[in-house]
Amino acid sequence: MSSFDYDLFVIGGGSGGVRSARLAASMGKKVAIAEEYRFGGTCVIRGCVPKKLFVYASQFHEHFEDAAGFGWSVGESSFDWKKLIAAKDQEIARLEGLYRKGLTNAGAEQIESRAEIAGPNSVRIVKTGKIVTAERIIIAVGGEANYHKSLPGHELCISSNEAFHLEELPRKIVIAGGGYIAVEFANIFHGLGVETTLIYRGKEILSRFDQDVRRGLHQAMEAKGIRILCTDVIEEVSKSDTGALNVRTLNNGVLEADQVMLALGRDPYTKSLGLETAGVAVNARGAIIVDQYSRTNVPSIFALGDVTDRVQLTPVAIHEAMCFIETEYKNNPTSPDHDMIATAVFSQPEIGTVGMSEEEAAKAFAEIEIYKAEFRPMKATLSGRAEKMIMKLIVNAADRKVVGAHILGHDAGEMAQLLGITLKAGCTKDDFDRTMAVHPTAAEELVTMYSPSYRVRGGERV
Numbered sequence: 001m002s003s004f005d006y007d008l009f010v011i012g013g014g015s016g017g018v019r020s021a022r023l024a025a026s027m028g029k030k031v032a033i034a035e036e037y038r039f040g041g042t043c044v045i046r047g048c049v050p051k052k053l054f055v056y057a058s059q060f061h062e063h064f065e066d067a068a069g070f071g072w073s074v075g076e077s078s079f080d081w082k083k084l085i086a087a088k089d090q091e092i093a094r095l096e097g098l099y100r101k102g103l104t105n106a107g108a109e110q111i112e113s114r115a116e117i118a119g120p121n122s123v124r125i126v127k128t129g130k131i132v133t134a135e136r137i138i139i140a141v142g143g144e145a146n147y148h149k150s151l152p153g154h155e156l157c158i159s160s161n162e163a164f165h166l167e168e169l170p171r172k173i174v175i176a177g178g179g180y181i182a183v184e185f186a187n188i189f190h191g192l193g194v195e196t197t198l199i200y201r202g203k204e205i206l207s208r209f210d211q212d213v214r215r216g217l218h219q220a221m222e223a224k225g226i227r228i229l230c231t232d233v234i235e236e237v238s239k240s241d242t243g244a245l246n247v248r249t250l251n252n253g254v255l256e257a258d259q260v261m262l263a264l265g266r267d268p269y270t271k272s273l274g275l276e277t278a279g280v281a282v283n284a285r286g287a288i289i290v291d292q293y294s295r296t297n298v299p300s301i302f303a304l305g306d307v308t309d310r311v312q313l314t315p316v317a318i319h320e321a322m323c324f325i326e327t328e329y330k331n332n333p334t335s336p337d338h339d340m341i342a343t344a345v346f347s348q349p350e351i352g353t354v355g356m357s358e359e360e361a362a363k364a365f366a367e368i369e370i371y372k373a374e375f376r377p378m379k380a381t382l383s384g385r386a387e388k389m390i391m392k393l394i395v396n397a398a399d400r401k402v403v404g405a406h407i408l409g410h411d412a413g414e415m416a417q418l419l420g421i422t423l424k425a426g427c428t429k430d431d432f433d434r435t436m437a438v439h440p441t442a443a444e445e446l447v448t449m450y451s452p453s454y455r456v457r458g459g460e461r462v
Ligand code: NDP
Pocket: 148, 176, 177, 178, 179, 180, 181, 182, 184, 200, 201, 202, 206, 207, 208, 233, 263, 264, 265, 266, 311, 312, 313, 343, 344, 345, 346
């Protein structure tokens, strides 16, 4: 009989926390999971899931326009922001219910309160002040938006959290940042009819992606009418007498907007979590430092997901949770594998990517081959849309392995998932060449690019 109240106490009911609590409870462990806001975490409640619903909503005006080329006449159309929010909220509530049901069915106790570390084996339930003990503790509290508190007027700005609950759809929005959230929301707002400006400090948006898809997306967004200001930052946000926001920029004067959204990265949500009471070590960004088994420097305390700042993605947090269960409860030490993670940016057009960019591969290997196709997708021929699709494979010339695959265009995220399997399996370009095409698809380009577009040797294009 354990001397602890619980075998496992999980702080944070997001993707990583819920998965570890549910699996441990279903194995007969005595588990509690505390959540201060809503079960489901950032991904389900105010991240990936509602974002994707917004992406769908924002695409309809293009669908209506495209329809004409196929013989359809679409009548008057209009968009109701409040209806979208209500429908989205209903779906999120349903999903939250499913998360809770999964925990209940597995036998995990759900505690609706903030919880903080009170010692190596103890947790304080903030709502009641009660201290409970656990043999193992998992911290899976995720991250929070960077509110950029040094920016004068930051309190007038919103983050993605608020974007999901705006009372009114703004007429004009300025979005700061050039990462996933900034780019996705710029497309969402533009698609819903909002005059949208994106302002990014670097030379090209999406700094960690392949140069061709970055440039291709930038051009496509501008062609749609999204204003993109690179090498610029917001210096101050203030409110005018009319209630409009004035956004003073470094290089582009003053922009006017109804909303300013900051999407400047997310920080680990570790403030006031009581980590110092147990001596849990964090890095300079406040992220919990863990070993290859997600264990902190305190042997009874583990950390999963965004709070560890390894890779801030939902499937990664879930994978880390499953590795924790294998290691701690199935006697099968398993480290999370963070290599070759396929990912998508739900911009319009979408980006799907896995492995190294050309720039990374050029540094890592003596010689690489680049296979690149840029073409107009079939649907665009009748719709008349001027968009281009880009597909790119990066091959290490020495062993012919495909080390990177990058797509810009419709369904790029869906394709990236399957490419992820092939690259993870170590497939070579010859394997791609041997694969029969599926016709007519856009994806067939991936297996029909027989000759390299160019090579990069010693970092130089030849
Ligand atoms: P990102 O890290 O993707 O982007 C942050 C952006 O903010 C970068 O462009 C960065 O510039 C810029 N930035 C950071 N600090 C400053 C500053 N002080 N002044 C000006 N610009 C600044 O973070 P996001 O907030 O977009 O998203 C958070 C995380 O959530 C992502 O890392 C991603 O892992 C995850 N996510 C995943 C999604 C998906 O899978 N589709 C969707 C949404 C989020 P620079 O590049 O120059 O550093």
